[in-house]
Amino acid sequence: MTGRLPFNPDRMKSKHSVERAGARDDKSLVSVLAKDNAITVSQLATRIDHAIKAGLSDRFAVIGEVSSLSHRTHYYFSLKDEHAVIGAVVFASTARRMSYTPTHGDSVIAKGRIEFYAPSGRISLIITSMTPVGEGDLERQYKQRCEELRELGWFDPATKQALPSFPRKIAVVTSKDGAAVADVIDTMGKRCPSIELLIVDVRVQGDSAKGQIAIAINKLNVHAEKLGIDAILLTRGGGSLEDLWAFNELEVAQAIHDSALPIVAAIGHETDTTIAELVADERCATPTQAAMRLAPDREALREQLASVLSRLDRTVRSELRYEQQRLDAIVASRSMSDPRVIIEIHRDRLSASADRLMGTLKSTIADSRSQLDRIAIKLARHQPAAVHARREEHLDMLHQRLGRVINRAIEHKRDELGSVSRELHAIGPAQVLARGFSVTAKPDGSLVRSVSDAKPGETIVTTFADGKVQSQVEGGSAAKSDPRLLPNQRQTPKRRSKANKKPNPNQQELF
Structure with a gap:
């Protein structure tokens, strides 16, 4: 660490001696370093x-x-053993290329270079690749992929398809130059030469192998009906894990999983197990075993056929013996020795059948007769004469009802007319005069309705119920009249309002 010079108050006297407090004096520092033969931290870090x-x-x-x-973005951790620890870094660009993701506590083999980072004084291992101890990268990828596909259910036996019992044509996906195809052809020819083989030549190792295998399986499924293919045999000979790696690729596993055709896989030796074999509908240890699994043995079929024919012959002979025994028993029976017994048996059967037939006929006739009666009743109701009679009866009833309604209406109107007549008679002039009223008029017949209508000296005539009196007006004056003292003032009786008059209920009978 670079040292500071002791504080000197004299240096503060001139404001131009330094730019700010605490500034280093480079000349003095150089002299101190030279005197002590010292270097700076930066120089040490550089060395x-x-x-x-x-x-x-x-x-x-x-x-x-x-x-x-x-x-976060990069991986920072420590690599340690029981005696030492060193920092390590995996940059994001490197981590994206790595197939392994480090976790705490893993034992790993890390490859990289040593770098010294001066700002923090740390020595770190900059890792370029890393694998877990005890397995290679391909083995680790194989285990991870198996676990992923197992969780997806691709290895589930319930999803496997059944193999055809008697396939007519089998597609063999393999290399035409490999030993596997020769084993398959030889085995098929020995076991069942009638099965047709379609050899689909693909690469079985290398970078392009996975694509060719997947495309071949997909195309065989698309054209299966046209080609008449019943099953697929996917196979190759043995090899290292790297040689067989194409059959562990996800692309091949996806094609096998999506295949509608049943697939038998035989990859490598018996100790080799690829993902393609685990996803396939059936796995066989060798190409020969796969061919034997798909092709029924001709000799075995012949033996099975002979066995079936033998069982059939025994069954037929047994049935013939049984029927012969029955026939012998019938011939030896009493019915065969005396024809009358047979006639009697058939007579009884005929009689029973006749009784059943007669009962059925009687029941059918009774049901038909009952149904016919119901139909006749319905038809009678709809005959013209019956309809006309019902209509006349209905008209008579309406005519009688109309007569009653009209008579009641006439009686009601007569009652109303009598009531009105009595009211008119009660308010007639003769009846009014009879009740003590009088009518006063002038000789010319004009009525005297008020005192002002009669002038002094005029002659007036007053009519009573029993006669008239003539008198002369001498004088008078107008006075407030009392209606009760003016018998000549007619009181018009109130007439009943017709607005509230209820209709005659008898008239409603017409409707």
Whole structure:
């Protein structure tokens, strides 16, 4: 760490001596470093970096345990054993290329280079590849992929298809130059030469193998009906894990899983188990075993056929013996020795049948007669004469009802007329005069309705119920009249309003 010079108050006297408080005096620092033969931290870090690059320029493969793992964009962790710890970094670009994801506590083989980071003074292993200890990268990928497909149910026996018992044509997906195809052809020819083989030549190892295998399986499914294919045999000979890796690819597993045709897979030796075999409908250890599984043995079929024919012959002979025994028993029976017994038996059967037939006929006739009676009743109701009679009866009833309604209406109107006549008679002039009223008029017949109508000296005539009196007006004056003292003022009786008059209920009978 670079040291500071002691505080000197004299340096503060001139404002131009330094730019700010605490600034270094480079000349004094150089003199101090030269005097003590010292270097700065940066210089030491540079020397360490140069020494590491010169002495540890090679890449290292380090075995250790992952600890203190931290992951955001990059992976930062420590590699440790029982005696030492070193920091390690996996940058994001490297992690994307790696098939292994580190986890805390894993024992790994990490390959990379040593770098010194001066700002923090840390020495770290910059990792370029990493695999778990105890298995290779392909083995690890195989296990991870198996676990993923097992969770998806691709290995479930319930999803497997049944193989055809007697296939007519089998497609063999393999390399035409491999030993497997020769084994299949030889086995098929021996067991069942009538089965036709369609050899589909594909690469069985290398980068292009997975694509060719998947495309072949898909195309066979598309054209299966046209080609008459009943099953697919996917096979190849033995090899290393790298040689067989195409059959562990997800693309091939997907094609096998989606296949509508049943697939038998035989990849490598018996100890080799590929993902393609686990997904296939059936796995066989060798190509020969796969061919035997698909092709029925001709000799075995002949033996089965002979066995079936033998059982059939025994069954037929047994049935013939049984029927012969029955026939012998019938011939030896009493009915065969005395024809009258047979006639009697048939007579009884005929009599019973006749009785049953007669009972059935009687029941049928009775049902038909009952149904006919019901139909006749319905028809009678709809005959013209019956309809006309019902209509006349209905008209008579309406005529009688109309007569009663009209008579009641006439009686009602007569009652109303009598009532009105009596009211009119009660308010007639003669009746009014009879009740003590009088009528006064002038000689010319004009009525005297008020005192002002009669002038002094005029002659007036007053009519009573029993006669008239003539008198002369001498004088008078108008006075407030009392209606009760003016008998000549007619009181018109109130007439009943017709607005509230209820209709005669008898008239409703017409409707």
